[in-house]
Amino acid sequence: MQISETVSTNSKPSKAARALHEAIGLVRKPLRIVPLISKIASDAVSHAMSPRHLYSYSATKVPSSDVLQSLIEWILRAQRVDGGIAAYYSFLTGYSDSYPEVTGYIIPTLYDFARMTGDAASISVAERATDWLYSLQMPSGGFPAGLHNSAAAIQPSVFNTGQILQGLVRAHLERRSSESLRRAEAAGDWLASVQSPDGAWSGTGAYQGQAHTYYSMVAWALAELAAESGRQRHAEAADKNIDWVLAHSRPSGWIEGINLQGHPSYLHFVAYVIQGVLECGILRKRNDAIEAADRAAWALLRKFETHKHLAGTYETDFKAGQKFACLTGNAQMSCVWLRLYEVTGDSRYINASLKMNELVKQLLPQSSKRELNGGVAGSYPIWGSYQPMRLISWGAKFFADALMLEQRILHELEDAAAPGVSRLEAATSEASPCAS
Amino acid sequence: MRVVVLCSSPYSETGCAMAARLAQAGRTPVGALTLPAWDRQTLLRKLGQWGLRDCYRFARSKVGPAPANRQQLRNPYLQKMLAHESGAFRNLFQVARHYGFPVTTSPDQNSHGAIDQLKRWSPYIAIFTGGNIVREAALKQCSLGILNSHLALLPDIRGMSSPEWSVLQGVPLGITIHFMDSGIDTGPILLRREFPRPPGCDSFSDLRNRMIAAAIDWMAETVAALEAGTIAPTPQASKRTNGRRDDSQYFVMHDRLKALAKRHLTKIESTTLKNAADHAGVRNG
Structure with missing residues (x-):
């Protein structure tokens, strides 16, 4: 998620200007007030009624496969005419422009869904999205910041390039397209070329010009590229960044250095750090990274199991901040826990994910309005401070990833015969990450 | 007493x-x-x-x-x-x-x-x-303190849904009587005994009921032993894996995993309680 970061860095509209823009959206289409009020009312009621005692967890009777289908349909509907995927659907202003970063990392999700279900529409959308991304690549190999056509889109962005890289690598794997690999390698080369000697990315191309530990997500993409390209340069860049990120680990498991000026460390970013470290650690066979991710993920698991929810923001050493739920962060943590189950064999991780998935499932809007059905809100309740009044495409992506992982692991578990069998060896050789 | x-x-x-x-x-x-x-x-x-x-x-x-x-x-x-x-x-x-x-x-x-x-x-x-x-x-x-009976072997399985987690993790079923302290099931142990699945016990609710009945008997036995001075508490071994503290804390089990654990439960060979007591790891001081 770079929306708020890129928009605020480069064109920096004030809060008042943003509020005015949203209000104008509502004036243009006043009927949007109806689903908005309905969503506010339903969130207010469910927020007040949810039981939170030690024996409770949210439960639904909705099968994960049905929810997964609706999430993917929401993503397919969010594809714009140019082939990119919209960043969000706002209850006030409707769909946003296409968003390159999210379009990039939604591509693996669409291919995963197609593999699971044979859905041809997902492949078609993924291919159009890939072709659109081709058209955006800059001569340097990098990809632009911000929303398509925004003022920010004139400069390359490290984070966006990393997330688009995930899509290009996957497109190469699926289409066996030399163009995808060539473009991915160019992107990887650019990322390696602008990396600081210490392994971080800062300065031009980095959000607010600062180094951030959540750029471990970029390291993950580089590790994926290295596995395909076989080029040492990409592998070394991934390793260097993870070394830098791990140097920010604290005994509590917290990884310092999210380093966002002007807004808190939303769970989304905390989960990014952990997810990037974990996936990169698995690909690069680095136990230090896997153990660091395990410590951080375990700390959040204990909080979730004890309080029945995760906070929307966290401070150093997992001190809970704002109380709203950052739904995409919840979905990301579910992915992390499921992957850690695969790596460690610790069933408590899948247990927490099952509960988290139930929790998020309950909070998806059920509506006859196509733009809403299957969408994942930025915040619960909808007026929380992370992407308020919006359904966000990366929320749908991460939750779809979590549900696909859940289904795969449960099928394997239910097919397994004996109790207490160590799954570590089998899992590490067979495991494939969220959306790849 | x-x-x-x-x-x-x-x-x-x-x-x-x-x-x-x-x-x-x-x-x-x-x-x-x-x-x-x-x-x-x-x-x-x-x-x-x-x-x-x-x-x-x-x-x-x-x-x-x-x-x-x-x-x-x-x-x-x-x-x-x-x-x-x-x-x-x-x-x-x-x-x-x-x-x-x-x-x-x-x-x-x-x-x-x-x-x-x-x-x-x-x-x-x-x-x-x-x-x-x-x-x-x-x-x-x-x-002396407050005694608790925990329906699993400590320190292997602490916390909630303990019989279910024992089965899913392949840890023998058992009961531990221990002093309570500020942690969750972390206090010194007085009695720790295996409780193999009784014949005909095919559900967790039935297993739990039988374990509770046994735990009450064993608690009375522990109180008697405390009064007679034939038993002494032993601190729990601290477990540390991957830098995690209190690694053996478990939480309420989700229904999907419970269904899985139930399938495993029926596969555990049942043993009579008498046999169980014969080879139980009783720790009397």
Whole structure:
């Protein structure tokens, strides 16, 4: 998620200007007030009624496969005419422009869904999205910041390039397209070329010009590229960044250095750090990274199991901040826990994910309005401070990833015969990450 | 030996059975401290655990007209301890009247009122059968401490859904009697014994009921051993894996995993309790 970061860095509209823009959206289409009020009312009621005692967890009777289908349909509907995927659907202003970063990392999700279900529409959308991304690549190999056509889109962005890289690598794997690999390698080369000697990315191309530990997500993409390209340069860049990120680990498991000026460390970013470290650690066979991710993920698991929810923001050493739920962060943590189950064999991780998935499932809007059905809100309740009044495409992506992982692991578990069998060896050789 | 029983409700069958079992062994409690019958947290918890229908049935069996047949207990394995006249004790007040000990109701076992009552009783030990998380101030009121029976082998499986987690993790089923401290199931152990699956026990609710009955017997045995000075607490070995502290804490198990654990449960070879006791890891000091 770079929306708020890129928009605020480069064109920096004030809060008042943003509020005015949203209000104008509502004036243009006043009927949007109806689903908005309905969503506010339903969130207010469910927020007040949810039981939170030690024996409770949210439960639904909705099968994960049905929810997964609706999430993917929401993503397919969010594809714009140019082939990119919209960043969000706002209850006030409707769909946003296409968003390159999210379009990039939604591509693996669409291919995963197609593999699971044979859905041809997902492949078609993924291919159009890939072709659109081709058209955006800059001569340097990098990809632009911000929303398509925004003022920010004139400069390359490290984070966006990393997330688009995930899509290009996957497109190469699926289409066996030399163009995808060539473009991915160019992107990887650019990322390696602008990396600081210490392994971080800062300065031009980095959000607010600062180094951030959540750029471990970029390291993950580089590790994926290295596995395909076989080029040492990409592998070394991934390793260097993870070394830098791990140097920010604290005994509590917290990884310092999210380093966002002007807004808190939303769970989304905390989960990014952990997810990037974990996936990169698995690909690069680095136990230090896997153990660091395990410590951080375990700390959040204990909080979730004890309080029945995760906070929307966290401070150093997992001190809970704002109380709203950052739904995409919840979905990301579910992915992390499921992957850690695969790596460690610790069933408590899948247990927490099952509960988290139930929790998020309950909070998806059920509506006859196509733009809403299957969408994942930025915040619960909808007026929380992370992407308020919006359904966000990366929320749908991460939750779809979590549900696909859940289904795969449960099928394997239910097919397994004996109790207490160590799954570590089998899992590490067979495991494939969220959306790849 | 001055013993107090802590209960989650006057209608808690486990609490009633514990008090009755102690009295039957000649150690009538000096008192019982219970949360109110209509404690909101307990009601919510039971609704979550049992569901609406079972909660209604339970309430009817406790406060409605006495049923004609003897089968009025949710946990039938407690019948021998709760047998009374032609049926069974229906609540703690009946048990207390029969055996002659006082019952005090408090909305919180850590409240000033509850702590004052514990001071007046000045127990040597208290036995926890349910209620709030017991805080330091309440823990201090008993000369030796507060005992808890945990339905798994410590320190392997701490926390919630312990029989289910034992089965899923391939840890032998068992019961541990230990002193409570500020952690979750981390206090020193007095008795740790395996509890192999009894023949014909194919569900976790049945297994749990049987384990509770055994735990009450073993708790009475532990109290007797404490009084005789033939048992001593042993601190739990601290576990540390991958830098995680308290690595063996488990949480409420999701229904999908419970279904999986149930499939594993039926595959565990059953053994009679007598055999179990023969090779149990009993730790008597």
